[in-house]
Amino acid sequence: MSLHTNIGFQLLDTCIYNASGPRCTSLKELIQLDKSHSSLVLSKSSTVLPREGNVKPRYYHNELGSINSMGLPNQGFQYYIDSANAISKPYLISVNGLTLEDTKLIITKILQSNKINGIEINLSCPNIIGKGQLAYDLVEMERYLSEIFIIINQYSFPFLVGLKLPPYFDLHWYPQITNIIKKFNVHYITCINSIGNGLLVDSETESTVIKPKGGMGGIGGQYIKPIGLSNVRNFYLEFQKQNLKIDVIGCGGIESGEDIFEYILCGASAVQIGTQFYREGIKCFPRLQQELKDIMSKKGYRCLDDFKGKLQIIN
Numbered sequence: 595m596s597l598h599t600n601i602g603f604q605l606l607d608t609c610i611y612n613a614s615g616p617r618c619t620s621l622k623e624l625i626q627l628d629k630s631h632s633s634l635v636l637s638k639s640s641t642v643l644p645r646e647g648n649v650k651p652r653y654y655h656n657e658l659g660s661i662n663s664m665g666l667p668n669q670g671f672q673y674y675i676d677s678a679n680a681i682s683k684p685y686l687i688s689v690n691g692l693t694l695e696d697t698k699l700i701i702t703k704i705l706q707s708n709k710i711n712g713i714e715i716n717l718s719c720p721n722i723i724g725k726g727q728l729a730y731d732l733v734e735m736e737r738y739l740s741e742i743f744i745i746i747n748q749y750s751f752p753f754l755v756g757l758k759l760p761p762y763f764d765l766h767w768y769p770q771i772t773n774i775i776k777k778f779n780v781h782y783i784t785c786i787n788s789i790g791n792g793l794l795v796d797s798e799t800e801s802t803v804i805k806p807k808g809g810m811g812g813i814g815g816q817y818i819k820p821i822g823l824s825n826v827r828n829f830y831l832e833f834q835k836q837n838l839k840i841d842v843i844g845c846g847g848i849e850s851g852e853d854i855f856e857y858i859l860c861g862a863s864a865v866q867i868g869t870q871f872y873r874e875g876i877k878c879f880p881r882l883q884q885e886l887k888d889i890m891s892k893k894g895y896r897c898l899d900d901f902k903g904k905l906q907i908i909n
Protein backbone atom coordinates (compact mmCIF):
# COMPACT_ATOMS: atom_id res chain seq x y z
CA MET A 595 0.00 0.00 0.00
CA SER A 596 1.50 3.32 -1.05
CA LEU A 597 0.51 6.95 -0.56
CA HIS A 598 3.29 8.13 -2.91
CA THR A 599 2.50 10.95 -5.29
CA ASN A 600 4.14 13.41 -7.65
CA ILE A 601 3.68 17.15 -7.83
CA GLY A 602 5.27 18.11 -11.12
CA PHE A 603 8.72 16.49 -11.02
CA GLN A 604 8.73 16.32 -7.21
CA LEU A 605 8.16 12.85 -5.76
CA LEU A 606 6.51 12.87 -2.31
CA ASP A 607 6.39 10.01 0.20
CA THR A 608 2.74 10.75 0.91
CA CYS A 609 0.04 12.97 -0.53
CA ILE A 610 -0.55 14.83 2.78
CA TYR A 611 1.20 18.00 3.98
CA ASN A 612 0.53 21.35 5.59
CA ALA A 613 -1.31 24.29 4.05
CA SER A 614 0.42 27.64 4.12
CA GLY A 615 -1.08 29.54 7.05
CA PRO A 616 -1.20 27.81 10.43
CA ARG A 617 1.92 26.76 12.34
CA CYS A 618 4.48 27.50 9.59
CA THR A 619 5.66 31.02 10.46
CA SER A 620 8.57 30.48 12.88
CA LEU A 621 11.70 28.35 12.45
CA LYS A 622 10.55 26.24 15.41
CA GLU A 623 7.28 25.47 13.63
CA LEU A 624 9.04 24.70 10.34
CA ILE A 625 11.41 22.31 12.12
CA GLN A 626 8.42 20.62 13.77
CA LEU A 627 6.90 20.13 10.34
CA ASP A 628 10.20 18.77 9.04
CA LYS A 629 10.24 16.18 11.81
CA SER A 630 6.55 15.33 11.38
CA HIS A 631 4.76 13.01 8.96
CA SER A 632 3.98 15.95 6.65
CA SER A 633 5.54 14.97 3.31
CA LEU A 634 6.63 18.49 2.48
CA VAL A 635 7.23 21.71 4.39
CA LEU A 636 5.38 24.80 3.13
CA SER A 637 6.04 28.17 4.76
CA LYS A 638 3.67 30.96 5.74
CA SER A 639 3.20 33.47 2.91
CA SER A 640 6.18 35.78 2.96
CA THR A 641 6.58 39.46 2.20
CA VAL A 642 9.75 41.52 1.72
CA LEU A 643 9.77 42.89 5.28
CA PRO A 644 8.57 41.15 8.45
CA ARG A 645 4.95 41.98 9.32
CA GLU A 646 2.98 41.96 12.57
CA GLY A 647 -0.31 41.39 10.74
CA ASN A 648 -3.78 42.67 11.65
CA VAL A 649 -5.05 43.53 15.13
CA LYS A 650 -6.13 40.67 17.43
CA PRO A 651 -8.37 38.77 17.91
CA ARG A 652 -7.87 37.70 14.30
CA TYR A 653 -8.48 33.93 14.39
CA TYR A 654 -11.39 31.86 15.68
CA HIS A 655 -12.63 28.32 15.15
CA ASN A 656 -15.59 26.19 16.14
CA GLU A 657 -16.55 22.60 15.27
CA LEU A 658 -17.52 23.55 11.70
CA GLY A 659 -14.46 25.53 10.73
CA SER A 660 -12.47 28.71 11.13
CA ILE A 661 -12.39 32.38 10.31
CA ASN A 662 -9.15 34.33 10.07
CA SER A 663 -7.95 37.76 9.20
CA MET A 664 -4.31 37.36 10.10
CA GLY A 665 -3.07 40.03 7.69
CA LEU A 666 0.09 38.18 6.63
CA PRO A 667 2.11 38.15 9.85
CA ASN A 668 5.45 36.69 8.77
CA GLN A 669 9.18 37.07 9.32
CA GLY A 670 10.09 38.36 5.86
CA PHE A 671 11.30 36.19 2.97
CA GLN A 672 14.99 36.13 3.95
CA TYR A 673 14.10 34.29 7.16
CA TYR A 674 12.36 31.59 5.12
CA ILE A 675 15.35 31.26 2.78
CA ASP A 676 17.70 30.92 5.77
CA SER A 677 15.37 28.34 7.36
CA ALA A 678 16.17 25.96 4.48
CA ASN A 679 19.42 25.09 6.27
CA ALA A 680 17.40 23.36 9.00
CA ILE A 681 14.96 21.49 6.75
CA SER A 682 15.63 18.16 5.09
CA LYS A 683 12.26 17.54 3.40
CA PRO A 684 11.12 19.16 0.15
CA TYR A 685 10.63 22.77 1.21
CA LEU A 686 8.48 25.38 -0.55
CA ILE A 687 8.15 29.05 0.33
CA SER A 688 4.75 30.67 -0.11
CA VAL A 689 5.17 34.11 -1.65
CA ASN A 690 2.81 37.07 -1.38
CA GLY A 691 4.78 40.19 -2.14
CA LEU A 692 1.76 42.54 -1.86
CA THR A 693 3.05 44.36 -4.97
CA LEU A 694 4.40 42.98 -8.23
CA GLU A 695 7.80 44.59 -7.65
CA ASP A 696 8.14 43.04 -4.18
CA THR A 697 6.99 39.65 -5.46
CA LYS A 698 9.63 39.80 -8.22
CA LEU A 699 12.30 40.70 -5.67
CA ILE A 700 11.38 37.82 -3.36
CA ILE A 701 11.31 35.29 -6.18
CA THR A 702 14.65 36.52 -7.53
CA LYS A 703 16.28 36.13 -4.11
CA ILE A 704 14.78 32.68 -3.61
CA LEU A 705 16.08 31.52 -6.99
CA GLN A 706 19.51 33.06 -6.41
CA SER A 707 19.81 31.27 -3.07
CA ASN A 708 19.52 27.91 -4.87
CA LYS A 709 18.38 26.36 -1.55
CA ILE A 710 14.62 26.12 -1.98
CA ASN A 711 12.71 23.42 -3.86
CA GLY A 712 10.07 25.80 -5.14
CA ILE A 713 7.43 28.40 -4.46
CA GLU A 714 3.69 28.64 -4.03
CA ILE A 715 2.64 32.01 -5.41
CA ASN A 716 -0.29 33.21 -3.36
CA LEU A 717 -2.79 34.92 -5.67
CA SER A 718 -5.66 34.80 -3.22
CA CYS A 719 -5.06 36.38 0.20
CA PRO A 720 -8.40 37.92 1.24
CA ASN A 721 -7.16 39.75 4.33
CA ILE A 722 -5.08 42.69 3.23
CA ILE A 723 -6.96 45.82 4.13
CA GLY A 724 -7.70 47.84 1.00
CA LYS A 725 -6.59 45.13 -1.45
CA GLY A 726 -8.69 42.64 -3.42
CA GLN A 727 -7.77 39.06 -4.29
CA LEU A 728 -5.48 39.08 -7.32
CA ALA A 729 -6.86 35.90 -8.87
CA TYR A 730 -10.32 37.47 -9.19
CA ASP A 731 -8.83 40.04 -11.62
CA LEU A 732 -7.79 38.08 -14.69
CA VAL A 733 -6.03 40.95 -16.47
CA GLU A 734 -3.95 41.77 -13.42
CA MET A 735 -3.23 38.10 -12.70
CA GLU A 736 -1.89 37.53 -16.22
CA ARG A 737 0.28 40.63 -15.97
CA TYR A 738 1.71 39.39 -12.66
CA LEU A 739 2.44 35.92 -13.97
CA SER A 740 4.01 37.25 -17.19
CA GLU A 741 6.50 39.34 -15.24
CA ILE A 742 7.19 36.69 -12.60
CA PHE A 743 7.89 34.02 -15.21
CA ILE A 744 10.38 36.25 -17.05
CA ILE A 745 12.46 35.81 -13.87
CA ILE A 746 11.71 32.14 -13.26
CA ASN A 747 12.51 31.21 -16.87
CA GLN A 748 16.06 32.56 -16.48
CA TYR A 749 16.90 29.61 -14.24
CA SER A 750 17.26 26.08 -15.53
CA PHE A 751 17.50 23.99 -12.33
CA PRO A 752 14.41 22.07 -11.18
CA PHE A 753 12.17 24.52 -9.34
CA LEU A 754 8.59 23.75 -8.45
CA VAL A 755 6.07 26.52 -9.11
CA GLY A 756 2.51 26.44 -7.82
CA LEU A 757 -0.35 28.92 -7.58
CA LYS A 758 -2.65 29.23 -4.59
CA LEU A 759 -6.06 30.05 -6.01
CA PRO A 760 -9.22 31.35 -4.39
CA PRO A 761 -12.52 29.50 -4.78
CA TYR A 762 -14.46 30.14 -7.97
CA PHE A 763 -18.23 29.92 -7.86
CA ASP A 764 -19.21 29.95 -11.50
CA LEU A 765 -18.23 27.47 -14.20
CA HIS A 766 -17.09 30.01 -16.79
CA TRP A 767 -14.03 30.82 -14.65
CA TYR A 768 -12.32 27.44 -15.03
CA PRO A 769 -11.50 27.58 -18.77
CA GLN A 770 -10.64 31.27 -18.46
CA ILE A 771 -8.17 30.73 -15.62
CA THR A 772 -6.76 27.65 -17.35
CA ASN A 773 -6.14 29.63 -20.52
CA ILE A 774 -3.99 32.04 -18.51
CA ILE A 775 -2.15 29.43 -16.43
CA LYS A 776 -1.20 27.30 -19.43
CA LYS A 777 0.90 30.13 -20.88
CA PHE A 778 3.40 29.63 -18.03
CA ASN A 779 5.42 26.73 -16.61
CA VAL A 780 3.13 26.18 -13.64
CA HIS A 781 3.52 22.70 -12.11
CA TYR A 782 0.55 22.80 -9.79
CA ILE A 783 -2.37 24.80 -8.46
CA THR A 784 -3.77 24.63 -4.94
CA CYS A 785 -7.57 24.77 -4.66
CA ILE A 786 -8.72 26.44 -2.52
CA ASN A 787 -7.64 29.28 -0.28
CA SER A 788 -10.18 30.24 2.37
CA ILE A 789 -13.49 31.66 1.18
CA GLY A 790 -12.82 35.36 1.53
CA ASN A 791 -14.72 37.84 3.62
CA GLY A 792 -17.12 35.53 5.40
CA LEU A 793 -18.66 36.51 8.74
CA LEU A 794 -19.19 34.49 11.91
CA VAL A 795 -21.48 36.05 14.49
CA ASP A 796 -21.69 35.37 18.23
CA SER A 797 -25.38 35.77 19.09
CA GLU A 798 -24.64 35.69 22.83
CA THR A 799 -22.42 38.76 22.77
CA GLU A 800 -24.08 40.15 19.63
CA SER A 801 -20.66 40.72 18.12
CA THR A 802 -18.21 39.46 15.56
CA VAL A 803 -15.65 36.82 16.64
CA ILE A 804 -12.63 38.57 15.09
CA LYS A 805 -11.75 42.27 15.01
CA PRO A 806 -10.12 43.30 11.67
CA LYS A 807 -12.20 44.35 8.65
CA GLY A 808 -15.42 44.66 10.60
CA GLY A 809 -15.22 41.00 11.59
CA MET A 810 -14.92 39.64 8.03
CA GLY A 811 -12.32 37.00 7.31
CA GLY A 812 -11.34 33.94 5.32
CA ILE A 813 -13.48 30.90 6.10
CA GLY A 814 -11.84 27.47 6.36
CA GLY A 815 -12.75 24.01 7.64
CA GLN A 816 -15.89 21.92 7.07
CA TYR A 817 -17.84 24.97 5.92
CA ILE A 818 -15.84 25.03 2.68
CA LYS A 819 -15.18 21.40 1.71
CA PRO A 820 -17.90 21.18 -0.99
CA ILE A 821 -16.43 24.28 -2.66
CA GLY A 822 -12.89 22.86 -2.42
CA LEU A 823 -14.01 19.60 -3.99
CA SER A 824 -15.81 21.32 -6.87
CA ASN A 825 -12.83 23.57 -7.60
CA VAL A 826 -10.46 20.59 -7.67
CA ARG A 827 -12.86 18.64 -9.89
CA ASN A 828 -13.46 21.49 -12.33
CA PHE A 829 -9.76 22.29 -12.79
CA TYR A 830 -8.86 18.59 -13.02
CA LEU A 831 -11.42 18.06 -15.81
CA GLU A 832 -10.41 21.24 -17.64
CA PHE A 833 -6.70 20.27 -17.52
CA GLN A 834 -7.57 16.80 -18.81
CA LYS A 835 -9.68 18.26 -21.62
CA GLN A 836 -6.81 20.51 -22.68
CA ASN A 837 -4.20 17.78 -22.16
CA LEU A 838 -2.24 19.86 -19.63
CA LYS A 839 0.11 18.26 -17.12
CA ILE A 840 -0.69 20.50 -14.15
CA ASP A 841 -1.29 18.88 -10.78
CA VAL A 842 -4.20 19.99 -8.61
CA ILE A 843 -3.67 20.08 -4.85
CA GLY A 844 -6.80 19.91 -2.72
CA CYS A 845 -7.25 22.12 0.32
CA GLY A 846 -10.32 22.99 2.35
CA GLY A 847 -12.06 21.26 5.20
CA ILE A 848 -9.96 18.10 5.45
CA GLU A 849 -10.40 16.46 8.85
CA SER A 850 -10.33 12.74 8.05
CA GLY A 851 -8.89 10.15 5.69
CA GLU A 852 -12.31 10.00 4.06
CA ASP A 853 -12.09 13.71 3.20
CA ILE A 854 -8.72 13.06 1.53
CA PHE A 855 -10.14 10.09 -0.35
CA GLU A 856 -12.90 12.35 -1.72
CA TYR A 857 -10.40 15.00 -2.88
CA ILE A 858 -8.29 12.39 -4.69
CA LEU A 859 -11.40 10.88 -6.28
CA CYS A 860 -12.13 14.39 -7.62
CA GLY A 861 -8.63 14.53 -9.14
CA ALA A 862 -6.27 15.90 -6.48
CA SER A 863 -2.64 14.72 -6.63
CA ALA A 864 -2.10 15.68 -2.97
CA VAL A 865 -3.82 17.59 -0.20
CA GLN A 866 -2.92 20.35 2.24
CA ILE A 867 -4.22 20.55 5.80
CA GLY A 868 -5.03 23.99 7.25
CA THR A 869 -7.69 24.41 9.95
CA GLN A 870 -7.34 20.83 11.21
CA PHE A 871 -3.54 21.17 11.42
CA TYR A 872 -4.10 24.31 13.49
CA ARG A 873 -6.46 22.43 15.84
CA GLU A 874 -4.56 19.18 16.17
CA GLY A 875 -0.91 19.98 15.46
CA ILE A 876 1.48 17.56 13.74
CA LYS A 877 -0.39 14.54 15.14
CA CYS A 878 -2.90 15.03 12.34
CA PHE A 879 -0.46 13.75 9.69
CA PRO A 880 0.08 10.13 10.83
CA ARG A 881 -3.62 9.88 11.78
CA LEU A 882 -4.76 11.06 8.34
CA GLN A 883 -2.28 8.73 6.59
CA GLN A 884 -3.61 5.76 8.54
CA GLU A 885 -7.27 6.67 7.95
CA LEU A 886 -6.65 7.02 4.21
CA LYS A 887 -4.79 3.70 4.11
CA ASP A 888 -7.66 2.00 5.98
CA ILE A 889 -10.19 3.21 3.39
CA MET A 890 -7.94 2.17 0.49
CA SER A 891 -7.35 -1.25 1.97
CA LYS A 892 -11.11 -1.82 2.51
CA LYS A 893 -11.70 -0.95 -1.13
CA GLY A 894 -8.76 -2.98 -2.42
CA TYR A 895 -6.84 0.03 -3.72
CA ARG A 896 -3.03 -0.12 -3.53
CA CYS A 897 -2.01 3.32 -4.76
CA LEU A 898 -3.59 6.70 -5.42
CA ASP A 899 -3.73 6.15 -9.18
CA ASP A 900 -6.20 3.31 -8.60
CA PHE A 901 -8.89 5.92 -7.82
CA LYS A 902 -7.48 9.38 -8.59
CA GLY A 903 -9.92 11.43 -10.66
CA LYS A 904 -12.34 8.51 -11.08
CA LEU A 905 -15.39 10.15 -9.51
CA GLN A 906 -18.57 8.75 -11.05
CA ILE A 907 -21.78 10.61 -11.76
CA ILE A 908 -24.73 9.00 -9.99
CA ASN A 909 -27.05 7.04 -12.34
Ligand code: DHB
Binds near residue numbers: 639647664690716812
Ligand atom coordinates in the same frame (compact mmCIF):
# COMPACT_ATOMS: atom_id res chain seq x y z
C1 DHB B 1 -3.37 35.33 5.05
C2 DHB B 1 -4.54 34.69 4.73
C3 DHB B 1 -4.63 33.99 3.55
O1 DHB B 1 -5.76 33.33 3.19
C4 DHB B 1 -3.54 33.92 2.72
O2 DHB B 1 -3.65 33.24 1.57
C5 DHB B 1 -2.37 34.56 3.06
C6 DHB B 1 -2.29 35.26 4.23
C7 DHB B 1 -3.28 36.11 6.29
O3 DHB B 1 -4.26 36.76 6.65
O4 DHB B 1 -2.21 36.14 6.91
